[in-house]
Amino acid sequence: METTIKDVAKYAGVGVGTVSRVINNEKAVGEKTRKKVLEAMKALNYSRNNMAFKLRKNETRIIALLVPIINHPFFAKLAYYVEDEAGKFGYSVILVSSQQRVEKETEIITKIMHREVDGAVFVTHYMHEEEDLNKCPIVSIDRTFGDNIPYVTSDNYDATKKALKYMIERGAKRVGFIGSKPLVNSEVLERERAYLDVMAEYNMPICMVNEVMQHGDEKVVVADFLEKYADVDGVFVSGYTLSQVFYEAAIKLGRKIPDDLQIVSYDGIFKQWSMSNMTSVEQPIEEMAREVVRLLIKKIHNEETSQRTVLNTQFVLGATTK
Amino acid sequence: METTIKDVAKYAGVGVGTVSRVINNEKAVGEKTRKKVLEAMKALNYSRNNMAFKLRKNETRIIALLVPIINHPFFAKLAYYVEDEAGKFGYSVILVSSQQRVEKETEIITKIMHREVDGAVFVTHYMHEEEDLNKCPIVSIDRTFGDNIPYVTSDNYDATKKALKYMIERGAKRVGFIGSKPLVNSEVLERERAYLDVMAEYNMPICMVNEVMQHGDEKVVVADFLEKYADVDGVFVSGYTLSQVFYEAAIKLGRKIPDDLQIVSYDGIFKQWSMSNMTSVEQPIEEMAREVVRLLIKKIHNEETSQRTVLNTQFVLGATTK
DNA sequence: AATAATATTGGAAACTTTTCCAAATTTATA
DNA sequence: TATAAATTTGGAAAAGTTTCCAATATTATT
Numbered sequence: 001m002e003t004t005i006k007d008v009a010k011y012a013g014v015g016v017g018t019v020s021r022v023i024n025n026e027k028a029v030g031e032k033t034r035k036k037v038l039e040a041m042k043a044l045n046y047s048r049n050n051m052a053f054k055l056r057k058n059e060t061r062i063i064a065l066l067v068p069i070i071n072h073p074f075f076a077k078l079a080y081y082v083e084d085e086a087g088k089f090g091y092s093v094i095l096v097s098s099q100q101r102v103e104k105e106t107e108i109i110t111k112i113m114h115r116e117v118d119g120a121v122f123v124t125h126y127m128h129e130e131e132d133l134n135k136c137p138i139v140s141i142d143r144t145f146g147d148n149i150p151y152v153t154s155d156n157y158d159a160t161k162k163a164l165k166y167m168i169e170r171g172a173k174r175v176g177f178i179g180s181k182p183l184v185n186s187e188v189l190e191r192e193r194a195y196l197d198v199m200a201e202y203n204m205p206i207c208m209v210n211e212v213m214q215h216g217d218e219k220v221v222v223a224d225f226l227e228k229y230a231d232v233d234g235v236f237v238s239g240y241t242l243s244q245v246f247y248e249a250a251i252k253l254g255r256k257i258p259d260d261l262q263i264v265s266y267d268g269i270f271k272q273w274s275m276s277n278m279t280s281v282e283q284p285i286e287e288m289a290r291e292v293v294r295l296l297i298k299k300i301h302n303e304e305t306s307q308r309t310v311l312n313t314q315f316v317l318g319a320t321t322k
Numbered sequence: 323m324e325t326t327i328k329d330v331a332k333y334a335g336v337g338v339g340t341v342s343r344v345i346n347n348e349k350a351v352g353e354k355t356r357k358k359v360l361e362a363m364k365a366l367n368y369s370r371n372n373m374a375f376k377l378r379k380n381e382t383r384i385i386a387l388l389v390p391i392i393n394h395p396f397f398a399k400l401a402y403y404v405e406d407e408a409g410k411f412g413y414s415v416i417l418v419s420s421q422q423r424v425e426k427e428t429e430i431i432t433k434i435m436h437r438e439v440d441g442a443v444f445v446t447h448y449m450h451e452e453e454d455l456n457k458c459p460i461v462s463i464d465r466t467f468g469d470n471i472p473y474v475t476s477d478n479y480d481a482t483k484k485a486l487k488y489m490i491e492r493g494a495k496r497v498g499f500i501g502s503k504p505l506v507n508s509e510v511l512e513r514e515r516a517y518l519d520v521m522a523e524y525n526m527p528i529c530m531v532n533e534v535m536q537h538g539d540e541k542v543v544v545a546d547f548l549e550k551y552a553d554v555d556g557v558f559v560s561g562y563t564l565s566q567v568f569y570e571a572a573i574k575l576g577r578k579i580p581d582d583l584q585i586v587s588y589d590g591i592f593k594q595w596s597m598s599n600m601t602s603v604e605q606p607i608e609e610m611a612r613e614v615v616r617l618l619i620k621k622i623h624n625e626e627t628s629q630r631t632v633l634n635t636q637f638v639l640g641a642t643t644k
Numbered sequence: 645a646a647t648a649a650t651a652t653t654g655g656a657a658a659c660t661t662t663t664c665c666a667a668a669t670t671t672a673t674a
Numbered sequence: 675t676a677t678a679a680a681t682t683t684g685g686a687a688a689a690g691t692t693t694c695c696a697a698t699a700t701t702a703t704t
Contacts, residue, residue: 004690015654020692030652030700050436051382052690055373055659062416070392071402073595080393083417092438094384095405095417114372116414241594248597276597326660337684342662352670352682374660377689651700658693663686670681 003044012040023048063296064094064108064120069215071097073240073270074285075123078141081289082121089297091118100215102126112136119300121292122149126183137299139292142187144308150299152292152309153187156266159281159313160194163236163264166279166315168202170322172234172262175199176207178225178246179238183212191238191266207232218245226253234262243268243278247320263320279321282314325366334362345370385618386416386430386442391537393419395562395592396607397445400463403611404443411619413440422537424448434458441622443614444471448505459621461614466507466630472621474614474631475509478588481603481635482516485558485586488601488637490524492644494556494584497521498529500547500568501560505534513560513588529554540567548575556584565590565600569642585642601643604636 005023009016014033021029022037029037040046054060065082067075083093094117098104105127111117119137127133133149140151167175177195182188192210199206207229213221222245237243243265247257255261268280291309298305327345331338336355343351344359351359362368376382387404389397405415416439420426427449433439441459449455455471462473489497499517504510514532521528529551535543544567559565565587569579577583590602613631620627 002690005692006690009654016691017655017693018653021653024692028652033652047432047435049377049690050438051373051377051380052659053692055371055377055661055689056691056693058373058659060373065417069402070405071395071398071594073393076393076398079417080391080419083392083419092416092418092433094414095387095401096414097402097405110369111414113369116372244597270595324660327662328660331684338661339663339685340683343683346662350682355683371660374689375662377659377691378661378663380689645704647702647704649700649702651698653698654696656694656696659691661689663688665686666684668681668683670679672677672679674675674677 002049003046004049005046007044008037008040008046011044012036058115060116060118061090062092062094062117063293063300064096064111064117065123066096066098066105066108066120066125067123069097069099070095074267074283077270077285078123078289081286082293085290085293089293091293091297098125100126106132109133109136112138119296121296124182124184124186137296139296139299139305141288141292142182144185144187147307150295150305150307150309151187152288152295152311154283154288154311154313156187156190157194159315160191160236160266161198162315163266163279163281164195164198164234167234167236167262167264167321168198170262173204174207174229174232175204175234175236176225176229176232177210177236177238178208178222178242179210180221180242181210181212188238191236195236210238215241218242219249222246222249226250233260235264237263237265237268239265240267240270243280244276247276247278258320258322262322265320269316269318277318277320279318280316282316284311284313287311324371325368326371327368329366330359330362330368333366334358380437382438382440383412384414384416384439385615385622386418386433386439387445388418388420388426388430388442388447389445391419391421392417395595396589396605399592399607400445400611403608404615407612407615411615413615413619420447422448428454431455431458434460441618443618446504446506446508459618461618461621461627463610463614464504464509466509469629472617472627472629472631473509474610474617474633476605476610476633476635478509478512479516481637482513482558482588483520484637485588485601485603486517486520486556489556489558489584489586489643490520492584495526496529496551496554497526497556497558498547498551498554499532499558499560500530500544500564501532502543502564503532503534510560513558517558532560537563540564541571544568544571548572555582557586559585559587559590561587562589562592565602566596566598569598569600580642580644584644587642591638591640599640599642601640602638604638606633606635609633 005016005019009019019037022034063086070076086093096104105125108120109132122138122140138149140149142153209225218241237246250261264279266281268278269282288311295305327338327341331341341359344356385408392398408415418426427447430442431454444460444462446465460471462471464475531547540563559568572583586601588603590600610633617627
């Protein structure tokens with residue numbers, strides 16, 4: 001049906017090996033033959049069947065990207081740069097939104113085992129058994145696995161500490177923490193640890209809501225927090241969605257920001273997408289994305305990689321702190 | 323290296339054909355043999371090499387999704403549902419952000435020709451030559467091609483008309499239009515047409531900025547508009563980013579919204595991304611995504627499809643109109 | 645001009661699967 | 675029990691590449 005390398009070979013009057021060499025332009029082919037072959041290719045409108053190519057080479061040059069949900073500023077931005085960086089190395093990216101369903105993770109592992117993709121980036125996930133994971137080229141963001149899965153993260157602990165102290169130095173007397181607890185071992189937990197440490201250091205009471213939650217629960221959680229700790233005058237909010245919901249709710253309750261209540265969020269700012277002007281810890285999403293792709297490609301080629309990469313955040317001042 | 327169907331056959335003491343039949347569980351295989359084979363598969367930890375499978379079947383079960391940029395509420399939401407719907411049919415989705423580079427489009431066409439993907443969804447694009455397009459299973463959103471590319475769109479003309487009249491009925495005397503002109507034949511142009519028609523109908527002056535622009539130009543374009551047409555008391559803003567930027571700029575200029583200036587946007591509302599509460603025409607993104615995937619899969623299987631599918635928008639009242 | 649060294653070429657084998665045909669086995673029928 | 679019919683099975687062929695080895699052609703060296 002479609003023209004194959006054989007057709008080209010016949011048309012050009014050469015062997016298939018020669019045609020292959022021309023396609024992959026290897027040097028060892030005479031000038032006149034090369035020309036003949038190129039002409040034949042053009043004449044027959046040949047294009048290589050990459051399924052056969054991949055089978056022969058045993059590589060797909062595709063990686064999978066697993067995010068909880070693509071329709072979210074953080075993950076969309078991450079996906080953008082993952083795709084861009086992967087492209088630089090000749091890899092395509094298959095997108096998978098896990099929607100908190102663990103099957104999606106096993107699905108990807110199966111895809112790797114079945115040679116449908118060469119490897120995967122797991123941004124967050126819920127799987128507990130890890131036997132299969134170790135056999136596959138997988139890298140991660142924020143999640144801390146066993147020893148075999150390299151990951152990239154940001155300086156959660158330091159950044160949170162700095163954020164909290166910033167509010168305290170500007171007069172906050174009762175400082176709260178609101179977040180969504182990860183289901184698995186994640187560097188995001190460092191934010192909670194930092195909070196507890198700072199409260200201890202300043203001898204302040206713990207005002208924290210940090211439970212495992214579903215996407216969509218934000219309003220309830222925030223209302224809960226604001227009722228329970230109505231008297232806080234400084235809050236650290238972990239994550240974009242929570243920060244947006246929290247801000248809105250606080251305003252609605254008549255809290256004056258920042259005079260009456262200061263807010264610092266982690267990931268609270270995405271200039272391009274919202275008009276919010278929140279003081280925020282900003283993660284180096286682009287660098288995290290590019291680095292995680294580079295790690296994965298190294299892993300695919302069985303090269304050595306560092307196990308943990310920590311990148312610096314930026315503390316961005318906005319209108320929600322004094 | 324890896325265990326193949328041959329190894330399994332040898333281990334189970336049967337022929338490769340039989341193993342294949344078991345894997346794809348066809349009925350014509352005896353109960354005892356089936357059991358033997360399944361045991362062998364488990365014992366050898368066999369998993370099928372899907373590259374070989376795809377080569378043999380001549381289908382990849384992958385589709386490409388080309389968006390201008392994934393890091394944008396509209397396209398991210400679309401991608402989310404495209405992935406979900408494709409998954410229902412057993413297809414994976416390769417994500418490509420074109421970033422307004424025409425090469426990305428030809429790249430995808432090449433991928434189709436090279437049998438790396440079975441087809442593609444083009445959300446918007448810039449390509450002018452269409453010869454190759456017609457040979458490939460491609461569907462589109464909003465873009466109107468020749469006769470061979472089915473597409474899905476929303477009722478741009480009606481929705482815009484309705485939005486404009488809504489403001490006029492509530493007292494707007496001087497109504498403007500601000501948008502980003504598509505580079506190619508797109509249903510988005512219907513918004514401009516609706517504006518011109520309504521202005522003619524009400525005998526109002528044209529206050530319009532609607533030029534081809536780059537991502538990032540929004541601030542300049544908005545400033546331009548607000549200077550040129552400082553006296554408008556109603557504006558239709560086309561697209562999410564523009565609407566956010568416009569709102570912010572108008573507030574900064576001290577315009578009172580909606581008393582002094584009403585705003586209706588097309589696509590101005592994405593709850594998950596921003597807290598803005600704008601009166602807006604909301605596109606049925608989920609349905610558009612699902613429909614476009616269904617169209618593509620039909621095209622891949624050479625089934626008949628309708629050329630143009632128009633879905634209804636919703637007019638959502640917010641705080642930016644009286 | 646003869647030989648050695650190098651460059652180019654052809655084509656079989658391999659990659660792993662599905663599919664098809666013929667052969668072998670089982671079951672049903674008389 | 676013999677035959678017909680139906681079911682199950684084995685294995686070669688095909689899908690379209692790349693790669694390797696041996697063979698041929700070219701160029702350099704004496």
